[in-house]
Amino acid sequence: MAEPRTAALPKVVVIGGGITGLAAAAELSGAAGGPARARVVLREAADRVGGKLHGGEVGGIRVDLGAESMLARRPEAVELARAVGLGEAITAPTGAKAAVWTRGRLRPLPGGQLMGVPGDLAALAASGVLTEEGLRRVHDERPAELGEDVAIGAYLAERLGQEVVDRLVEPLLGGVYAGRAEEISLRAAVPQLLALARGGGSLVEGVHKMLDRPSAGGPVFAGLPGGLGTLPVAVAEACRRAGAELRLGSPVGELRRTPDGWLVDGEAFDAVLLAVPAPVAARLLAREAPAAAAELAAVEYAGMALVTMAFRRADLPEPPPGSGFLVPPVDGRSIKAATFSSQKWGWLAESAPDAFVLRTSLGRYREEAALDLDDAELVARSLADLREAVGLTAVPYATEVTRWRAGLPQYPVGHLDRIARIRTAARELGGLALAGAAFDGVGIPACVGSARRAVEDLLTPAPGPGAPEGE
Known part of the structure; x- marks a missing residue:
């Protein structure tokens, strides 16, 4: 045989x-x-x-307790999803806009930027994320030592000013790496930016041209019904x-x-x-x-905690605006970000029309003490920040805290x-x-x-x- x-x-x-x-x-x-x-x-x-791709239930609603979106402009994950029969299910976010909670209020996350580096100065100015002094410093691009590799924070602070690092680069990098801009490698984390820097000329103009290409169109992120x-x-x-x-x-x-x-x-x-x-x-x-x-x-790795909360829509006079917000560490808040999942994902709003699901994240590299707090304290700190940021006073009917210790490698x-x-x-x-x-x-x-x-x-x-x- x-x-x-x-x-x-x-x-x-x-x-x-x-x-x-x-x-x-x-x-x-x-x-x-x-x-x-x-x-x-x-x-x-x-x-x-x-x-870290982990689904679960909060208040009877199917949600993600780990990563909740994948980059759609890189093809590998979408190709894998299609290969295993999920191609028809791939969905884009609703288009609700993200914000930055900084300097005491929610401000629009400027469009036309690459990991916080602006390519659209008009959008940056309209957002109000930077002060007038910070805007002037971005306009006044300066040369900076590059070498073989350099920390993103140090390079961009020298080139575009500390404000753009503190208010934009830091929170965006934090969302990806839970790390610190002053330590993360430009070469490893944002090689496109390194290529622009080595090409000479204005970094802002380089980002603008990169994002203005036809290939840069279409949804940036994708998800799946059910998470x-x-x-x-x-x-x-x-x-x-x-x-x-x-x-x-x-x-x-x-x-x-x-x-x-x-x-x-x-x-x-x-x-x-x-x-x-x-x-x-x-x-x-x-x-x-x-x-x-x-x-x-x-x-080395960074740890973080995710706090997922389900509210009854009837308890909300009106839902919080947009898809969520980032929080610059320099502002000294407990949470690092909030995602209004029911407004970011149409499938979630359809599957639970009477509920409103959101989640917050706490902790980053060398600031993992939050992971040792008990669940009730993490929920309380999240609600306190949400109350100040968006006026949320409702009480969730269900919560889930997920700790990802040593969750994200540092570069x-x-x-x-x-x-x-x-x-x-x-x-x-x-x-x-x-x-x-x-x-x-x-x-x-x-x-x-x-x-x-x-x-x-x-x-x-x-x-x-x-x-x-x-x-």
Whole structure:
């Protein structure tokens, strides 16, 4: 009797069942639309897939308790959703506008900006986010030392002034990385901005031209009815249909390199793809790749808490305006952002027309003390800020606090060099690749792209001695 064709494929273990590991398993098994390239076993320590893409219920309403939107202008996540049958469900936000709560009031988040760097000076002035002095400083662009890499905050403060960093760049970066502008790498976090800076000329004009291109049109973000927590579930099911074996509640204890491949807790595999947070990867590689493990252990993370609240619409004289607001840390508030989910997502308003759902976030890098407060205190602090920001006095009928400890990796100056060293060590071992938010970006499309890159690294033979890269 002939052996199944899949028997000739390499046996690969994917460690980690977040969206990165699931995307890798989908690429390897053929669930992402291509041919099967490996026999896949996915091991996940938790009893569910998805990692920070996590759905739940608050007051009987299905909501996201983790990431709630994905960048639509990068194609990888949307492509994955389509490959697993969710293409028709992909939805854009309603178009409700975001604001910045700063200097005592809500002010429109200026359009035409790239991670807080303005490209439309008229919109910036109309927003009132900056003072007259801050606006004059933006107009008065100055040269700034760039070098190979630099912290975003320091570079932009020198070039455009501290106000634009404090009131725009900092809160926008905080929403992505929960980090600090004075420490985050320009090269790693916003490479488009680095390219503009190196190109010479006005940074403001460069952002304007970039965002004025036809390719920059269309919705910036996308979501799914029922929340993004539905995406990993759909990817997992597609992987199972393609023949991948998913083992949940299955933490990995030991990796060992052998002459023929790898042993994972004693089970033989041809290759290993690690899609876990950097500290977990460091522990697993401590024996076989101590230098890479040390680099991984040095990657720092930020923690944050999400407070999701459901109100009865009948208790609201009128809903808060817009889709939500960002809060610059310089203003000294408890919350860092608020999202009015029922106004941001049409599917949520339709599924719960008598309720109003919103959520706040608290905590960022080196300010994780909020995570140790009890749920009632986090809710109380959120409500106090919402009362001052938008006049919300209603009491929620249901709340849920979700803590993401060590949730978001930080990208300090030199981060990409560290990642390059880690990947070099993995290539030298052979049959090993790493992917995830610590490597190629923290957004969902970036994680899917990281998974694709890791699959190619894993299955593409290394060049022979003396052969140039790419042959």
